[in-house]
Amino acid sequence: MIIDGHCHAGEGDLLTHPWNTSAPLRDYLRRARAAGIARTVVFPAFHSDYAVANEQLARLVARSRDRLIGFAFVHCKRDAGRIGAMVEDGVRRLGLRGIKVHGHEAMPTREVCDAARRFGLPVLVDVAGQASVVEMLAPAYPDVDFIVPHFGSFADDWRAQQQVVDQLVRHRNVYADTSGLRRFDYLVDAIRRAGPGKVIFGSDGPWLHPGLELHKIRLLGLPRAAEAAVLGGNLQRLLGRLRVPQRRGFVEASAPEPPAGRASRAPGRQSARA
Numbered sequence: 001m002i003i004d005g006h007c008h009a010g011e012g013d014l015l016t017h018p019w020n021t022s023a024p025l026r027d028y029l030r031r032a033r034a035a036g037i038a039r040t041v042v043f044p045a046f047h048s049d050y051a052v053a054n055e056q057l058a059r060l061v062a063r064s065r066d067r068l069i070g071f072a073f074v075h076c077k078r079d080a081g082r083i084g085a086m087v088e089d090g091v092r093r094l095g096l097r098g099i100k101v102h103g104h105e106a107m108p109t110r111e112v113c114d115a116a117r118r119f120g121l122p123v124l125v126d127v128a129g130q131a132s133v134v135e136m137l138a139p140a141y142p143d144v145d146f147i148v149p150h151f152g153s154f155a156d157d158w159r160a161q162q163q164v165v166d167q168l169v170r171h172r173n174v175y176a177d178t179s180g181l182r183r184f185d186y187l188v189d190a191i192r193r194a195g196p197g198k199v200i201f202g203s204d205g206p207w208l209h210p211g212l213e214l215h216k217i218r219l220l221g222l223p224r225a226a227e228a229a230v231l232g233g234n235l236q237r238l239l240g241r242l243r244v245p246q247r248r249g250f251v252e253a254s255a256p257e258p259p260a261g262r263a264s265r266a267p268g269r270q271s272a273r274a
């Protein structure tokens with residue numbers, strides 16, 4: 001099963017850039033279907049209130065539950081003090097399955113990492129070129145999975161992207177998503193040095209074309225199992241770590257079905273079951 005690990009959805013309220021104004025899914029969903037993408041991780045556009053934006057996102061996900069997997073967006077400074085509650089509400093009531101943080105707003109704090117750890121959620125953190133923060137996050141929270149989109153820089157900062165390739169090798173809980181990455185050989189390097197288990201396909205839809213971004217992965221010419229890992233197996237494994245503690249303690253068995261079905265917990269498994 002092909003899963004797009006990176007797409008924006010819904011309306012922002014800031015109205016200064018495409019990414020804080022509107023991320024309409026209609027064309028994206030048509031393009032993704034035509035490309036053979038079965039499911040897509042979505043998170044809100046930039047917004048002045050992520051409690052509102054996450055609520056809106058959950059309504060979109062509810063309308064296309066067979067295709068969309070929602071991540072909660074939090075602003076680590078502005079939402080400080082309420083992040084635990086926002087994440088808990090996101091998981092229990094809104095059915096969200098991961099956390100999105102953007103470095104242009106604020107880098108991940110202990111509050112957000114603690115919340116991720118509690119619920120077994122991946123943290124998709126756009127470090128916006130500051131790949132050095134990964135050196136703080138990954139060792140401090142070895143049991144939390146961090147996904148670094150665009151290999152660390154949508155703005156094509158090759159230093160950050162090279163650094164992230166190196167971090168994939170050194171930190172077992174760090175992954176990179178391929179969305180918007182232009183320098184193809186960094187992708188080749190990442191697969192060769194860190195292995196296909198550390199790279200996650202993402203498109204940065206609806207603004208980038210999911211079929212075009214997917215073609216980038218096909219062009220790697222990977223063996224079948226390795227390609228399947230990049231195109232969905234890795235993400236399925238991370239999403240499968242979700243646990244919803246009961247109010248009085250942690251009971252993993254009570255966790256809802258992982259969104260993509262039979263996700264494996266084994267860290268070394270790379271083959272997706274399509």
Ligand SMILES: [Zn+2]
Nearest residue numbers: 006007008204
């Ligand atoms: Zn994005």
